[in-house]
Amino acid sequence: MNIDDLYDRTPRPLLIVISGPTAVGKDALVKRMKELGYPFHFVVTATDRAPRPGEVHGKDYFFYSTAEFQRMEREGELLEHAVVYDQHKGIPKQQVREAIASGKDVVMRVDVQGAATVRSLAPEAVLIFLVASEEELVGRLRRRDTDTPEQQAVRISKVHEEMERLSEFDYVVPNHDGELDQAVAKVIAIIEAEHCRVHQRVVEL
Amino acid sequence: MNIDDLYDRTPRPLLIVISGPTAVGKDALVKRMKELGYPFHFVVTATDRAPRPGEVHGKDYFFYSTAEFQRMEREGELLEHAVVYDQHKGIPKQQVREAIASGKDVVMRVDVQGAATVRSLAPEAVLIFLVASEEELVGRLRRRDTDTPEQQAVRISKVHEEMERLSEFDYVVPNHDGELDQAVAKVIAIIEAEHCRVHQRVVEL
Numbered sequence: 001m002n003i004d005d006l007y008d009r010t011p012r013p014l015l016i017v018i019s020g021p022t023a024v025g026k027d028a029l030v031k032r033m034k035e036l037g038y039p040f041h042f043v044v045t046a047t048d049r050a051p052r053p054g055e056v057h058g059k060d061y062f063f064y065s066t067a068e069f070q071r072m073e074r075e076g077e078l079l080e081h082a083v084v085y086d087q088h089k090g091i092p093k094q095q096v097r098e099a100i101a102s103g104k105d106v107v108m109r110v111d112v113q114g115a116a117t118v119r120s121l122a123p124e125a126v127l128i129f130l131v132a133s134e135e136e137l138v139g140r141l142r143r144r145d146t147d148t149p150e151q152q153a154v155r156i157s158k159v160h161e162e163m164e165r166l167s168e169f170d171y172v173v174p175n176h177d178g179e180l181d182q183a184v185a186k187v188i189a190i191i192e193a194e195h196c197r198v199h200q201r202v203v204e205l
Numbered sequence: 206m207n208i209d210d211l212y213d214r215t216p217r218p219l220l221i222v223i224s225g226p227t228a229v230g231k232d233a234l235v236k237r238m239k240e241l242g243y244p245f246h247f248v249v250t251a252t253d254r255a256p257r258p259g260e261v262h263g264k265d266y267f268f269y270s271t272a273e274f275q276r277m278e279r280e281g282e283l284l285e286h287a288v289v290y291d292q293h294k295g296i297p298k299q300q301v302r303e304a305i306a307s308g309k310d311v312v313m314r315v316d317v318q319g320a321a322t323v324r325s326l327a328p329e330a331v332l333i334f335l336v337a338s339e340e341e342l343v344g345r346l347r348r349r350d351t352d353t354p355e356q357q358a359v360r361i362s363k364v365h366e367e368m369e370r371l372s373e374f375d376y377v378v379p380n381h382d383g384e385l386d387q388a389v390a391k392v393i394a395i396i397e398a399e400h401c402r403v404h405q406r407v408v409e410l
Contacts, residue, residue: 128401129403166403167403167404169403170402170403171398171401171402171403172401172402172403173401185397186397186398186401188394189393189394189395189397189398189401190394190397190398190401192390192391192394192395192398193376193391193394193395193397193398193399194398196333196376196377196378196391196394196395197375197376197377198334198371198372198374198375198376198377199372
């Protein structure tokens, strides 16, 4: 036996899912991780909505026509997909495969329902649930300029339902107002710890 | 339902076991963690060997007579115990109970056999296995002044056997020559990640 065989393995790429209820700060957290320059592959979501001013195809979103999006859904090219306010959103499997092949850890931002789908397709995925207090979530929703009061009300009504799915996740990370960097540090610690697991999760999609 | 009830829990104390083969640097790692001032409770091992110059009872070891040590063994007061070169070593349960009651995470340094015992008694313990290459382990043993050549030979002969128990552990952390601080950082990340687990490990002894 060569002792070094037992442990000196190339770290396997991880599939990290950042999820949590509406307005908990999933986008903000992923944005901050990018700014800090971590060497992860950040998955870009596909959508059939029109690009907003300044948005770049392949960076902010993959922008497809509704017909093209529905074809991808039908042919199983999306890891998960959902309809949010009549807009389709989903994660292209091909992008995740390429990211894993590159040897980098893959980070994706998925809503609570989508995270369950990812787990069923990739049981080795590491599911992280961001949380904040109800007051914080409602406060953030009310300050959102992009939502109408009706949309805000719908989102608030879903918060309880979403929070109750916490137990389906592996880790819970608080993302309280003004504590984004602490939340990022916890996510980084989780990723580092997962790389030290003796029984590593093998990612195949 | 109060949403905050779902996640704003007081972190439960963890039982962290630092283990690994002979000469892998278990003592050095725990010493460095103490120097860096982490707020853990570091468990002190009990022994029936005589104190060396400068060693303090309750700090370096709990020094007991052989008769007292055997009484503790008999009456189940030790979490684990082993005979190493005719010297008894063991971990007093009472000390671990007090540490857990204090709310701090408990860090203990245990040999590979002892770690299996800790797991059987406390399944929620987090078992960390330090590793280095065979060349590094043998080199460190040869440089040890405290061991006779015969003791070194016995220790080297046990390295393979000890390494093969890696799969009984939760995490593996490399502790290569000159990389002690990297090893400490990984252990700290593991502890931080374990505190974020949705299904927390409840420690009771």
